[in-house]
Amino acid sequence: MAVPKRPPLPLILLANDLLDGDVVFRTASGGWTRDPADALIARDEATADRLESEAAATMRNNEVVDAYVVDVSVGADGAPTPNHFRERFKTLGPSNRPDLGKQAEFARRSPHVPL
Amino acid sequence: MYRYDEFDERFVRERVAQFRAQVTRRLEGSLTEDEFKPLRLKNGVYLQLHAYMLRIAIPYGTLNSRQLRQLAVIADKYDRGYGHFTTRQNIQFNWPKLRDIPDILELLADVEMHCIQTSGNCIRNVTSDHFAGAAADEIEDPRPTAELIRQWSSLHPEFDYLPRKFKIAVTGADHDRAATKAHDIGLRVQRHPDTHEIGYEVMVGGGLGRTPMIGKVVREFLPKKDLLAYLEAIMRVYNLEGRRDNKYKARVKILVHEIGAEEFTRRVEAEFARLDGASVNADPEEVARIAAYFAPPAFQTLPARSTKLEAYKAMNPAFARFVENNVTAHRAPGYAAVTVSLKEIGAAPGDITSDQLRAAADLTERFSFDEARISHHQNLVLPHVRQDDLFALWQALGAAGLATANVGLITDIIACPGLDYCALATARSIPIAQAIAKRFADEKRQALIGALGIKISGCINACGHHHVGHIGILGLEKNGVENYQITLGGDATEKAALGERLGPGIDGEDVPEAIERIVAVYLAERREGEVFIDAVRRLGLGPFKAAFQTLTGQEARHAAA
Numbered sequence: 001m002a003v004p005k006r007p008p009l010p011l012i013l014l015a016n017d018l019l020d021g022d023v024v025f026r027t028a029s030g031g032w033t034r035d036p037a038d039a040l041i042a043r044d045e046a047t048a049d050r051l052e053s054e055a056a057a058t059m060r061n062n063e064v065v066d067a068y069v070v071d072v073s074v075g076a077d078g079a080p081t082p083n084h085f086r087e088r089f090k091t092l093g094p095s096n097r098p099d100l101g102k103q104a105e106f107a108r109r110s111p112h113v114p115l
Numbered sequence: 116m117y118r119y120d121e122f123d124e125r126f127v128r129e130r131v132a133q134f135r136a137q138v139t140r141r142l143e144g145s146l147t148e149d150e151f152k153p154l155r156l157k158n159g160v161y162l163q164l165h166a167y168m169l170r171i172a173i174p175y176g177t178l179n180s181r182q183l184r185q186l187a188v189i190a191d192k193y194d195r196g197y198g199h200f201t202t203r204q205n206i207q208f209n210w211p212k213l214r215d216i217p218d219i220l221e222l223l224a225d226v227e228m229h230c231i232q233t234s235g236n237c238i239r240n241v242t243s244d245h246f247a248g249a250a251a252d253e254i255e256d257p258r259p260t261a262e263l264i265r266q267w268s269s270l271h272p273e274f275d276y277l278p279r280k281f282k283i284a285v286t287g288a289d290h291d292r293a294a295t296k297a298h299d300i301g302l303r304v305q306r307h308p309d310t311h312e313i314g315y316e317v318m319v320g321g322g323l324g325r326t327p328m329i330g331k332v333v334r335e336f337l338p339k340k341d342l343l344a345y346l347e348a349i350m351r352v353y354n355l356e357g358r359r360d361n362k363y364k365a366r367v368k369i370l371v372h373e374i375g376a377e378e379f380t381r382r383v384e385a386e387f388a389r390l391d392g393a394s395v396n397a398d399p400e401e402v403a404r405i406a407a408y409f410a411p412p413a414f415q416t417l418p419a420r421s422t423k424l425e426a427y428k429a430m431n432p433a434f435a436r437f438v439e440n441n442v443t444a445h446r447a448p449g450y451a452a453v454t455v456s457l458k459e460i461g462a463a464p465g466d467i468t469s470d471q472l473r474a475a476a477d478l479t480e481r482f483s484f485d486e487a488r489i490s491h492h493q494n495l496v497l498p499h500v501r502q503d504d505l506f507a508l509w510q511a512l513g514a515a516g517l518a519t520a521n522v523g524l525i526t527d528i529i530a531c532p533g534l535d536y537c538a539l540a541t542a543r544s545i546p547i548a549q550a551i552a553k554r555f556a557d558e559k560r561q562a563l564i565g566a567l568g569i570k571i572s573g574c575i576n577a578c579g580h581h582h583v584g585h586i587g588i589l590g591l592e593k594n595g596v597e598n599y600q601i602t603l604g605g606d607a608t609e610k611a612a613l614g615e616r617l618g619p620g621i622d623g624e625d626v627p628e629a630i631e632r633i634v635a636v637y638l639a640e641r642r643e644g645e646v647f648i649d650a651v652r653r654l655g656l657g658p659f660k661a662a663f664q665t666l667t668g669q670e671a672r673h674a675a676a
Contacts (some may be wrong), residue, residue: 018213020166020212021211050632059506060405061144062141062144065148065162066162089535089543094165094536094545095545097463097541
């Protein structure tokens, strides 16, 4: 199978925490955060390379599962928002339950686009 | 209700201990995700969008109050205070932590429940008619058959690594409420036209998903005693010849389709003739032992009609509406089966809070001989309620937020979790269901429209059964946004049919208006007493397509402007 093409810059690395299943984001210090606003945003190819190699390494180390990079837009507040709606939901929580997920935990995040 | 024997109990406990050890090894790092994934899936643990998800089997949808209360305990202690009933009569928790799952499985084992075979390429939880043992039109309670299949198929070594998942449904009534023709194997209990002996009509190769098919009859009448040998013959043909080269062509429906129902039947009959039926079929004593667990409860001798019920109905229009929509005729005089709608306007279809689980447990104990059911429509059923008690039950349901009187109506929508939870989904389902329910919330209007089933799936895997919805909605991605295809004319009953597409996909925000236009055609064209699906059959798709195109045409003009 062909290696999937890396999404365009800027991008972030997200994953699910092994123990809890929670969505987590790679930080600049090489750790994981539950708050997408604290994610390291790769704006150049070198940082994107680093995130991709960390994705593979941290899955091998059994820190996280399902780690992959996604392209984002960076808001005026500097926080990244994934460009694809699937990952936007992943960084927010169920759209029918604003009381659950990251949208509740980190209230400063922009709400879901209503239907 | 079936009770675990010593063997069942030991088997489930051993399985919990095994999984606990597997989780420990995973967390210690001695199992990789690739090694662990098939093990967790064998115990109902998925990784979804936001968290792990645990799918718990509810065999043939039957539960008691103790089990309902335990589910409430799990929801509160290990999840976020709610669960979700699925179209396969299971319950799912959306937020469990991997480290807690062994403890959850232990709590389930305490009430004779588990998650075995709720995932993976095996024979899944056997589903059945939610009115089993209660329905007035029933030939025989299908649950002893379902339980027999459950015991035979649980960890059956020959069928533990099938080409793909395998779903069996059983119905014992004339009217098919178990969607048997949309299953890999559908069984319908029948009386032989000449001998009046009880047996099964056997259908194979139904299924929804990417390639929807209606099941084909492979045996018009199978004597009851031959059931397991015949099922084994079907499974052997499938296991050997089902396509393992392509995941999308691996279901038995593809095999039946590719070689034809006649040839498939010939191979099954040949295998059936070859195998040693006596060594496979259940011992009649064991069949009788299982059947005894499903003996009818001790119904009182009551008049067929309750004067008390009639008096309450006359006094209270809201109660009368509830009885009209949510209460079904029972085989025992003076009793009724009550469907508790989990489709409150604006709620996520099939979701239930821990408080509601506890309320349902109390009412199950008080009013329904300690028996409840989950329907594939994602509703709860109290199957054995005295008509005299219906008013008191309705009041208690109301206090728990469970008295929504919309069963079978346009707001009783089936919907999968969709992209709000599911990692496979391509679009959301729940907000579409909510938007439609809100649009049609008016009770008088719902009554005017009458029986109409909307079913929504958030991807082509069709967990929301959209192909067999009177109106089906399929959520897809198109150019980076959610897009919805509308189908019309599907039917999940004995008159099973697959819906046909009305036109191009539309935006989510336009779905309620599209439904509105479809309904308008029906209301304008229907004959006296003609329900929606019958009108669609008579009229064909033409007038509905034309009305739908006024919407999509308008959109195109709007976009061009």
